Amino acid sequence: KAGVTQTPRYLIKTRGQQVTLSCSPISGHRSVSWYQQTPGQGLQFLFEYFSETQRNKGNFPGRFSGRQFSNSRSEMNVSTLELGDSALYLCASSLARLAGSSDTQYFGPGTRLTVL
């Protein structure tokens, strides 16, 4: 079974631009979560999508948004990029992340975003 894939793997943008990152979950997985990883803050939760609906959200500004399609693929968008947005963006998929249960998340290789 193919793992979680993310595209692109590397991206360089300038301040003020916007960027869209893509994530394809493991086949059959319906939940997709996004994380930002930086040396200073570590891994931080951005948001989670399940059945095309945002089910959970971390503490990030509204410049960070996402969506999920009917085939469970997800995209994340960052508008008006700032230098501090430079990070490794990881997505993870799981079967369902049902309320009240633990469900293992499997991570993709990440997208390295550099903002100049």
Place this chain on the structure above:
Amino acid sequence: SQELEQSPQSLIVQEGKNLTINCTSSKTLYGLYWYKQKYGEGLIFLMMLQKGGEEKSHEKITAKLDEKKQQSSLHITASQPSHAGIYLCGADALSGGSNYKLTFGKGTLLTVNP
């Protein structure tokens, strides 16, 4: 909110030595996950623990969740250079009603010298 503290922050061992990494939570753990990450890459799932006192092993790596479910340890026996990387513990935390979100510790950087 739930916080996870990992210790040590970094560790350098000689090949063949045993080592332990700890993960302590400020709240009761409902699901504790261990992942390994090579620098700049994605996370590789190692193990998940749910029940107090639970212990799981995979090859030379053993993880335990204590009875009170607020601390977990990861033990590597006879370390090898392939064990080098960043080890992260993650825990499910209730967020907004009955949904869970995964929060992580800052990670432990393991270097294994041949």
